[in-house]
Amino acid sequence: MPDLISKPPLICLMGPTASGKTDLAIALAEELNCELVSVDSALVYRGLDIGSAKPDYPHHLVDIRDPAVPYSAADFAADANRLADEITARGKTPLLVGGTMLYFKAFLEPMANMPSANLNMRAAIEAEAARVGWSQIHARLAEVDPESAERIHPNHSQRLVRALELYQSSGRTMTEWHRDSGVGLDPFERFDIRQLAICPQNRAVLHQRIALRFAQMMKAGFLTEVRDLHQRGDLSPDLPAIRAVGYRQLWQYLDTQCPLEEAVEKGVIATRQLAKRQLTWLRKWRDLGWIYTDQAGNVEEFLLSDASLGSSEGALAVPEQEGEEIAGKLKGQAPLVVALNYLSDAPM
Structure with a gap:
């Protein structure tokens, strides 16, 4: 990554659940000497492993709280700021990756006791x-x-x-x-921040991935994991950890509120609804490079969000003919190739 300005770099990688952001983050970490910081409201809790798709690759802010102790967006902002400075001091690049958009907002837009938006x-x-x-x-x-x-x-x-x-x-x-x-603590004053999002271009592909991942989690023992939490006796559906998608629905089954098949169906639906909410946040996000992928996970299209509207519907920020040539070269590439290309040239 070129040292275009004096500020150290910091990367934010966003996307809906099951979009492939974790795999891309790990690949970027290996290429750019990054340390990963999880931006996920379920991964912070110990014991929420299978249902949160907890990664094997090292991430900060994973397994840092017992599920009986709530973790807030303000907690995340404080931890992320501290970690960003510590990682930078080690000569590495902080890479924040996840889909909890409220956490990203808390980190990137600190309130600092300022008046609310007009x-x-x-x-x-x-x-x-x-x-x-x-x-x-x-x-x-x-x-x-x-x-x-x-x-x-x-x-x-x-x-x-x-x-x-x-x-x-x-x-x-x-x-x-x-x-x-x-x-x-304004991170834009301290870091050269570059933001990316990854998502299947076809919503049906995302829904297929969500259903497949939920089925795989059930085979891996997701119900047993939730049952172990349920049997502790000090946890309830009112806690943020148990309200996480999938956990809440299987908890209802264990409370005999619905059959298992219905709980699984509700879990898949709730995950699709989560992805929809995440995309609603992201479509309003500005200064964001969008990597749209095909069913195989390769790049279908790359777009820059419109700077004024926060929309990913705009075209590449280059002349139309040149943009078509670039798009043609990017199509079919691995997301890592496109991400590295964007991060090296992002207008910061």
């Missing part, structure tokens, strides 16, 4: 950017908050909007808010 003002700034371009929005920020403008690249539309909206709604700059809060 949606009307944010919409007005985005509408203006559509008319005059993001470079002009960046210039406006430089007039009122030069320190933030120096830190924020013109391509980072989401951060530009937040900085301007914060100033216009509160009369105080983001620099002032950070200075007075004393939090100092």
Whole structure:
């Protein structure tokens, strides 16, 4: 990965459940000397192994809590910030991988006791950017908050909007808010952050993978795992660990609320619904490179999310003819090849 700026790199790899993100993360870790940080609300709990598809490859933030002790998004943000600094100090690259989007949001968008978003003002700034371009929005920020403008690249539309909206709604700059809060944990100020998502292009392929994985988990002893948790006596469906998809449904069977076959069917449906929610989050995510895969897991298409709308429906950020040529070369490649290509050239 080229050292384009002085900040150390940090990679975020997102995607719905069963999308292939763990395999891609492991491959990237081997190529780029990364340490993996799990961004998964089930993997943090000990004893949730089969149903959470707990990986064998080393990840930070796996098996760090007993299921009786809840783990929050705020806990994750604090742990991820600490780990990112520690991994960087070891001369390696932090790679955050998972599908718990609330955790990603807590890490990438620290509150720092700032006012909540003013949606009307944010919409007005985005509408203006559509008319005059993001470079002009960046210039406006430089007039009122030069320190933030120096830190924020013109391509980072989401951060530009937040900085301007914060100033216009509160009369105080983001620099002032950070200075007075004393939090100092904005990862974009400390790292060169590059974001990727991976997902099958055909939703039916994702659904097939989900059903197959659930069946494989059942054969591997998922029900026995849940029964062991159920028999502890100190756990209940009110706990976040037991509310995890699959666990909640098999717990209902063990509580004699439904037959096993029905519980399994509900578990598959709940996992599909989880994937849908994850994709809803991701389609609103900005500055994101999308790797769409085919049924065999190879690249079908690569897109950049629209900087202003957070949509993955936009085209490659290159001229149309050149974009078609690039897309043709990428199709059929392994996701690792495309990811490495994007990470080396991502506009940061």
